[in-house]
Amino acid sequence: MTVHDHDLDLIMAIALGGLRGEESSGAAAEIAGCERCTADLAAQRTALGALAALIDDPGARLTELEARRLHQVLNDRLGHTVTAAPPPVKRAAAAAAGRGRRFNWAPLATVAAIFLAVVVGGNAIRSLTAGSDDSAGGDTAADAPTSADADGTDERRVSASTSTVAAERQIVAEATATTAAAAEGGAFADRPSREEVSVGALTELRERIETMAIPSIATDATSEDSELAVTAEETMGPDAFGPAPIEEPCIGAASVFLAAPAESVVLGTIDVADLGTTVVTVNVMVDGAVRILLHDPVSCTVVAEVP
Amino acid sequence: MTDAATDIALVERYVAGDLTAFDELVRAHQDRVFAICLRMLRHRDAALDATQDTFVTLFRKADRYKAEAAFSTWLYRVTVNVCYDHLRRQQRRPTDQLPEYHDLPDPKAEEALTSVELRPEVERALAQLSDVFRAAVVLVDLQGLSLETAATALDVPVGTVKSRVFRGRRLLAEQLGNLRPPDQHPTRA
Numbered sequence: 001m002t003v004h005d006h007d008l009d010l011i012m013a014i015a016l017g018g019l020r021g022e023e024s025s026g027a028a029a030e031i032a033g034c035e036r037c038t039a040d041l042a043a044q045r046t047a048l049g050a051l052a053a054l055i056d057d058p059g060a061r062l063t064e065l066e067a068r069r070l071h072q073v074l075n076d077r078l079g080h081t082v083t084a085a086p087p088p089v090k091r092a093a094a095a096a097a098g099r100g101r102r103f104n105w106a107p108l109a110t111v112a113a114i115f116l117a118v119v120v121g122g123n124a125i126r127s128l129t130a131g132s133d134d135s136a137g138g139d140t141a142a143d144a145p146t147s148a149d150a151d152g153t154d155e156r157r158v159s160a161s162t163s164t165v166a167a168e169r170q171i172v173a174e175a176t177a178t179t180a181a182a183a184e185g186g187a188f189a190d191r192p193s194r195e196e197v198s199v200g201a202l203t204e205l206r207e208r209i210e211t212m213a214i215p216s217i218a219t220d221a222t223s224e225d226s227e228l229a230v231t232a233e234e235t236m237g238p239d240a241f242g243p244a245p246i247e248e249p250c251i252g253a254a255s256v257f258l259a260a261p262a263e264s265v266v267l268g269t270i271d272v273a274d275l276g277t278t279v280v281t282v283n284v285m286v287d288g289a290v291r292i293l294l295h296d297p298v299s300c301t302v303v304a305e306v307p
Numbered sequence: 308m309t310d311a312a313t314d315i316a317l318v319e320r321y322v323a324g325d326l327t328a329f330d331e332l333v334r335a336h337q338d339r340v341f342a343i344c345l346r347m348l349r350h351r352d353a354a355l356d357a358t359q360d361t362f363v364t365l366f367r368k369a370d371r372y373k374a375e376a377a378f379s380t381w382l383y384r385v386t387v388n389v390c391y392d393h394l395r396r397q398q399r400r401p402t403d404q405l406p407e408y409h410d411l412p413d414p415k416a417e418e419a420l421t422s423v424e425l426r427p428e429v430e431r432a433l434a435q436l437s438d439v440f441r442a443a444v445v446l447v448d449l450q451g452l453s454l455e456t457a458a459t460a461l462d463v464p465v466g467t468v469k470s471r472v473f474r475g476r477r478l479l480a481e482q483l484g485n486l487r488p489p490d491q492h493p494t495r496a
Contacts, residue, residue, distance in 0.1 A: 008473050015476075040477060047476035050429045050483055051448045057426060060342045066355055070337060073359050078366050286352060 007037050015044035069260035196271045197240055202280075202292055202306040205235040209282055210290040228282070232267055241268035244279045250300040254281040254293050257302045262286050269297060275304060310335075314378035322370050329369075333362050336379065339450065340386050346445040347390035349434050353397070360389045376459050383452070383460040387442050394438055432482035436475055443471035444479065 261283035278294035292306035320328035344354035
């Protein structure tokens with residue numbers, strides 16, 4: 001054993017500040033006589049000081065989404081349920097998208113309510129006068145596409161994992177109440193018809209959003225949310241999106257489908273060729289990739305992914 | 308009941324067939340396991356994969372745990388071994404690199420600005436250490452394990468851990484010295 005090795009304990013103890021009083025001064029005197037020991041002590045202190053920056057680093061903890069992803073994968077791999085905290089549905093994210101400059105639906109809702117009253121009132125009058133049972137628009141929530149309708153299209157992806165299905169069942173259950181409430185209020189069932197968009201247009205939207213930084217769809221209702229809203233409007237047209245009757249269950253479904261994206265927001269509903277009305281979620285993955293999912297507007301089941 | 312006694316009771320319940328006990332073990336240790344994996348592997352996705360593998364191993368081999376050492380020590384040994392496996396796989400597939408780990412924005416964090424600013428440099432320097440030195444430094448200096456516990460977790464003598472920590476810190480200081488001018492070396496607050 002060399003002299004230097006012999007002093008290893010002493011140097012580490014001094015570096016950690018574990019010596020006091022005479023013990024400390026004696027150790028310091030001993031170290032002072034050894035040039036390499038002095039250099040080593042300085043290095044130990046430098047390293048410890050630097051490492052202190054990493055202790056209790058909040059970035060070194062699992063985020064809620066990562067924890068969910070961990071539990072989900074353990075469920076899949078082990079075949080039993082690792083219970084986790086309730087899905088961290090991003091209320092703020094959904095709300096933020098809704099509060100964005102182009103996605104403030106309050107005025108639209110008022111207009112829609114007036115429109116609804118006129119249409120329903122008109123229908124009632126027509127029914128009374130002509131005996132017709134023709135409904136207004138005929139595009140009710142019950143007519144909306146389901147995941148079963150969507151089978152067979154290339155760009156559509158359906159989750160096959162048992163646990164995912166179970167999770168989606170729960171989400172569907174949660175969605176039912178919300179949807180029922182939405183239907184009661186007429187928020188979705190009798191909306192004005194919109195022009196259908198192609199999946200290709202949504203691909204362009206995905207590519208444009210991908211050039212934006214993740215914070216651009218962050219949860220706070222900042223101007224960055226407006227940036228997302230403006231991008232969506234510029235790409236898809238000013239009237240492409242309507243209000244989503246349900247948001248949180250769709251964000252939950254997206255999280256399950258994509259194994260926990262970093263951020264998710266609901267853009268609204270959009271009428272897609274061959275799919276009909278779908279709820280659109282924009283999801284930024286941990287690696288920065290953007291994935292846009294189209295959801296059944298009733299159950300929130302993912303019916304397609306934008307290529 | 309202490310944490311250690313709780314862990315042992317949970318393992319016993321799980322081995323006896325109570326799956327909810329496994330859930331509790333996961334939730335109790337997931338953050339620390341992830342933190343070790345993150346410091347060892349540096350990439351969040353890789354760390355999450357390693358965390359999953361660690362708990363899968365725990366799920367399958369919990370019956371092999373003997374209560375001679377604390378459960379957490381045994382779990383850290385599994386964690387470090389899983390990380391070594393991941394590092395070996397990464398070395399075999401050098402082109403399959405994941406994006407580097409970066410701090411997630413956390414407005415609630417109250418660390419001193421200098422500490423936050425230092426992190427990327429320290430992470431880079433830590434990543435330059437060999438796997439065995441990094442494991443020793445991570446367990447002792449970041450996770451706060453005693454040399455004896457770290458020795459058990461790493462399955463090496465205490466003297467070996469001590470030497471690895473000592474040399475690891477020295478190399479870390481050298482790395483930091485290469486990354487910034489001498490007059491800006493970080494010092495303990």
